[in-house]
Amino acid sequence: MIVMPYLFFNGRCEEAMNFYSQAIGSPIDMLMRIKDSPEPPPPECAPPGSENLVMHASMHIGKDTVLMASDDPSGQAKGFQGFSLSITVDDEAAAGRLYAALSAGGTPVMPLGKTFWSPCFGMLTDKFGVGWMVTVPGEG
Incomplete structure (x- = not known):
């Protein structure tokens, strides 16, 4: 599936x-x-x-x-709420490039940084209102 x-x-x-x-x-x-x-x-x-x-x-x-x-020709689509698209990249340099590109004209929510599950993770809302989470996989 x-x-x-x-x-x-x-x-x-x-x-x-x-x-x-x-x-x-x-x-x-x-x-x-x-x-x-x-x-x-x-x-x-x-x-x-x-x-x-x-x-x-x-x-x-x-x-x-x-x-x-x-x-949506009906005009019913009123925004993106209650979810984020999560994208995983190989390294911190790629995460930085992707975070900067996706956040252009949008709103940073959580700057890229180290977390207990990832050496590099951040969240943003792009200029279309879509939420994104950018992450580098952690060890283990």
């Missing part, structure tokens, strides 16, 4: 995916707009004026993780 995050944005999905692609260093695998769908979605799912919104986008992060996202 694999769990993959799927994020819903209010018209900023393409901007967010481009930001994550640059910050993490992973290319976007695919991005499809509502107008490019091979089958038109039901009108209640894509009201007039939503044609250029992202219907689905995805990118691989590392070997096994896929981050998926879309815009």
Whole structure:
């Protein structure tokens, strides 16, 4: 079994995916707009004026993780609360680069530092309101 995050944005999905692609260093695998769908979605799912919104986008992060996202044409997506995306990197230098890139325009929550479980761990909220935890695995 694999769990993959799927994020819903209010018209900023393409901007967010481009930001994550640059910050993490992973290319976007695919991005499809509502107008490019091979089958038109039901009108209640894509009201007039939503044609250029992202219907689905995805990118691989590392070997096994896929981050998926879309815009929410209904406008129901009101933010990201109650979870964080946790990303593990090999060393403190990589953690520092990733933390700085993801926190650009966002809010540091816990600066990178040593904890009892990790030689380098930090938390942030990015400029889209998504929480991230950056960690280097500890010994043992």
